[in-house]
Amino acid sequence: MNLTRWSARLPGTQRRAAAGRTPDAPPAAPGAPTAGGAVPAARAEHPEAPACAVDALSVYDVLSQVPALIAITYGAAHRIAYVNEAYADVFGPRRAGEPAREGLPELDELGLLPLMDQVHRSGTPRTVKARKVTLPDRDRDRYFTFTCTPVRTGAHHDGNRAAAEAERGVLVFAADVTDQVQAAERLRESERRLHATAVTLQRSLLPQELEQPDDLRVAATYQPGGTDAAVGGDWYDVITLGAGRTALVIGDVMGRGVRAAAVMGQLRTAVRAYARLDLPPHEVIQLLDGLASEIDATQIATCVYAVHDPSEGRLSYATAGHLPILVRDPDGRVHRTDEPNGPPLGTGGWVHSSGSIPLGPGSMAVLYTDGLVERRGEDIDVGIDSLMSAFAGATGTPQVICDRLLRALGVTSEHDDDVAVLVLQYPDHTGADAELFRNASLDLLGGIEAAPRARAFATGVLSSWRFPAELRDLGVLAASELVANSLQHGTPPMRLRLRRTDRRLIIEVTDGDDHLPRRRRAEPADEAGRGISIIATIASSWGSRRTPGGGKAVWCEFALPRT
Numbered sequence: 001m002n003l004t005r006w007s008a009r010l011p012g013t014q015r016r017a018a019a020g021r022t023p024d025a026p027p028a029a030p031g032a033p034t035a036g037g038a039v040p041a042a043r044a045e046h047p048e049a050p051a052c053a054v055d056a057l058s059v060y061d062v063l064s065q066v067p068a069l070i071a072i073t074y075g076a077a078h079r080i081a082y083v084n085e086a087y088a089d090v091f092g093p094r095r096a097g098e099p100a101r102e103g104l105p106e107l108d109e110l111g112l113l114p115l116m117d118q119v120h121r122s123g124t125p126r127t128v129k130a131r132k133v134t135l136p137d138r139d140r141d142r143y144f145t146f147t148c149t150p151v152r153t154g155a156h157h158d159g160n161r162a163a164a165e166a167e168r169g170v171l172v173f174a175a176d177v178t179d180q181v182q183a184a185e186r187l188r189e190s191e192r193r194l195h196a197t198a199v200t201l202q203r204s205l206l207p208q209e210l211e212q213p214d215d216l217r218v219a220a221t222y223q224p225g226g227t228d229a230a231v232g233g234d235w236y237d238v239i240t241l242g243a244g245r246t247a248l249v250i251g252d253v254m255g256r257g258v259r260a261a262a263v264m265g266q267l268r269t270a271v272r273a274y275a276r277l278d279l280p281p282h283e284v285i286q287l288l289d290g291l292a293s294e295i296d297a298t299q300i301a302t303c304v305y306a307v308h309d310p311s312e313g314r315l316s317y318a319t320a321g322h323l324p325i326l327v328r329d330p331d332g333r334v335h336r337t338d339e340p341n342g343p344p345l346g347t348g349g350w351v352h353s354s355g356s357i358p359l360g361p362g363s364m365a366v367l368y369t370d371g372l373v374e375r376r377g378e379d380i381d382v383g384i385d386s387l388m389s390a391f392a393g394a395t396g397t398p399q400v401i402c403d404r405l406l407r408a409l410g411v412t413s414e415h416d417d418d419v420a421v422l423v424l425q426y427p428d429h430t431g432a433d434a435e436l437f438r439n440a441s442l443d444l445l446g447g448i449e450a451a452p453r454a455r456a457f458a459t460g461v462l463s464s465w466r467f468p469a470e471l472r473d474l475g476v477l478a479a480s481e482l483v484a485n486s487l488q489h490g491t492p493p494m495r496l497r498l499r500r501t502d503r504r505l506i507i508e509v510t511d512g513d514d515h516l517p518r519r520r521r522a523e524p525a526d527e528a529g530r531g532i533s534i535i536a537t538i539a540s541s542w543g544s545r546r547t548p549g550g551g552k553a554v555w556c557e558f559a560l561p562r563t
Contacts, residue, residue: 074169119148143181144174213246214501215310217425219398225417232418233260239275243555250367251303278545281318282354292346301345313360330362361428371417398423436502444494454483481531482509508555
């Protein structure tokens with residue numbers, strides 16, 4: 001900006017008033033700009049336009065009417081040349097000629113003097129946005145955006161015009177953005193509240209407290225992604241199935257928003273209902289596949305459904321488009337379950353199948369969603385490899401391992417995607433715990449001697465486990481009835497299995513026939529049909545399921561007295 005004829009057309013009193021001085025005020029300091037004003041663009045383009053309306057205005061006339069705050073300084077010390085009425089109204093009148101450090105202390109407090117130094121030296125404008133100004137006599141803080149623009153003064157300076165031309169200054173232009181800043185803050189606060197509500201909704205759809213199986217230690221964590229109000233579709237669950245078996249589920253509905261959360265909630269509820277049927281993993285996934293297409297065919301969802309059987313020491317699973325489960329052996333080696341893996345839920349027309357992987361005492365496994373390992377511009381296998389490395393070295397409880405995996409993969413509160421992680425550990429019981437977790441089994445070939453052998457075996461095992469007499473008698477009766485039911489309705493081979501944990505006694509009989517028993521009312525004259533009713537009466541719970549080899553398992557549980 002070139003200020004060349006400052007207020008030349010105004011009388012002296014008017015010029016002083018426009019500069020923020022009274023007639024008695026001292027003259028401007030040497031070198032201060034005194035007048036200015038270039039030929040207006042309209043006049044230059046249209047020479048025939050009248051000159052009186054524009055040419056009669058000085059720069060001071062214009063600046064005094066601008067609602068923004070304006071101050072003009074000159075020299076390296078930024079001496080005050082001019083402040084307009086808006087500036088004086090906010091910060092008070094200023095004395096011309098004083099250095100900015102003493103005469104414009106508000107600019108010093110706002111940290112603008114170093115910026116003005118840069119502008120003075122470089123000749124390049126600089127802007128700082130939304131600086132807060134606290135005024136004691138005002139009822140609220142105000143915010144201004146300050147723009148510092150270099151100017152070159154052109155006043156007559158002791159007849160030496162070249163010296164005046166060389167004098168550089170800075171024009172400080174402060175636009176009041178208080179309303180915009182406060183509106184933005186209200187918007188941010190509203191977004192924070194919406195995000196907090198969304199996270200609360202998301203967490204309410206997840207298990208409030210994980211079921212804790214007898215044989216497994218499990219922990220899970222959920223980290224919402226981003227700061228917007230859109231909820232995600234990640235979920236997990238732990239479901240105890242009976243007979244010591246545990247179902248573990250993790251899934252991800254793609255996208256964000258209420259629709260994704262609604263689909264997620266329905267799928268999670270359906271998984272729990274299907275799990276109670278004690279179906280093989282692939283059958284649960286098959287049912288979910290059909291349900292997902294009915295709920296919303298436009299939503300893509302992935303899921304892993306796995307079942308851990310401590311008696312077999314294996315983890316059976318079925319996957320619908322989800323990432324592989326990672327399993328860590330007792331020796332620390334980590335491997336992944338790559339097959340079988342069907343398409344995401346809702347696609348239809350796919351026959352899912354189950355796989356299995358060893359998961360014995362001392363082993364661990366982690367189930368997770370893609371937010372943990374997927375990064376923009378990076379192959380997802382790189383993220384999985386990083387997770388495997390972190391999982392191999394992670395120690396501590398499952399909850400500690402969840403937290404360590406999040407940190408190792410760089411997941412923070414600013415992460416842009418939802419993350420769900422489920423860690424399970426199958427402890428290797430030793431010492432006193434080993435007495436609380438015991439297994440015993442007996443193979444039965446059938447025949448009339450099978451029932452007496454089963455009763456004798458159950459009596460001996462339960463006695464060695466030092467159960468109270470009443471519980472021992474109930475266990476023997478349950479074993480006898482289950483074996484009798486298998487002899488009558490099943491086919492060899494048969495096996496009686498007894499298992500105890502720190503909380504329950506489990507009795508299970510397997511055979512080669514896949515027809516599941518059901519409880520029915522026996523008439524007084526019936527000679528059969530009372531076995532399952534007896535089991536349901538004396539046991540805490542009972543159930544049946546089909547086994548992978550084409551047979552079935554019938555089981556019952558007794559809760560152990562608390563010591």
